[in-house]
Amino acid sequence: MSLQFMRCVVPSKQVGYQKDDSAGFGESVGDRIARYYWQLARQQRDLAQRSRLIAQGLRFVGSASGRQALEKLLTDFTVVPAVNQPRLPLYRLDTAEEVPYLVPVAGTAPLTATAFQQVPRLSCTEVFRVVAVPQGMSLVALPAWQVLLNAVDPVAILWPAADLPAELPPSPEGLPIPQVLLIVDRGLAEWNRDRYLY
Structure with missing residues (x-):
């Protein structure tokens, strides 16, 4: 199994059910993976790490609008806080x-x-x-x-x-x-x- 395949599998599992076309990304697998890296890059303060994530997204993006959204991050350094997943409601029976x-x-x-x-x-x-x-x-x-x-x-x-x-x-x-x-x-x-x- 190639390293490239391993890198692709992880984000594809996390974005496989997303249908959000925000920022111009399409519904193809490549655009969904690219949008995943775009989201991670926007949350990253470290410029080197941010650039690496943008480059990863550019490798998979297929639409022109999605590519523009990734390239815009090279000049727009606004950091978007990560959104935490909601906590699971847990109930315990006392007696x-x-x-x-x-x-x-x-x-x-x-x-x-x-x-x-x-x-x-x-x-x-x-x-x-x-x-x-x-x-x-x-x-x-x-x-x-x-x-x-x-x-x-x-x-x-x-x-x-x-x-x-x-x-x-x-x-x-x-x-x-x-x-x-x-x-x-x-x-x-x-x-x-x-x-x-x-």
Whole structure:
């Protein structure tokens, strides 16, 4: 691979998607590379470095207007400050509960045992909890409470509040709660008579 080719590849990658025809440069590959060197030369205070960049641009430029723009820099020593790229917005979750925990929904009670067992089990990756969801599956996003993280195979069921063994207090607005979301861990084979959660 020639040195000339190596020098050409770097700027061509950086200007390959630019369509800015400012300063008279065309859309040909040569003019785009020349415009790249023209931009670098305008930002350079060192005259020797500036002249070297102009010469590089003149080697690739194809249009007369682009050549004039490069040659103008030989007499115009105005330095244009470099424009920094915008910073990438990065967000960090401070607690595990801020990452939603997806639970498959079996449906509304009453359900048959067959319908309950036919709900596919979800699996997720450790990083960001990416979940592959079978087509047609209903999901509910819940906070990543520790009880959910400890569950082996949780499944959600929409359950009438009137069918619960204990009466629920009213909502903060004072309204009755007609329905609750019941989470059942299919991975627990033994029943604990003293508690619902593990």
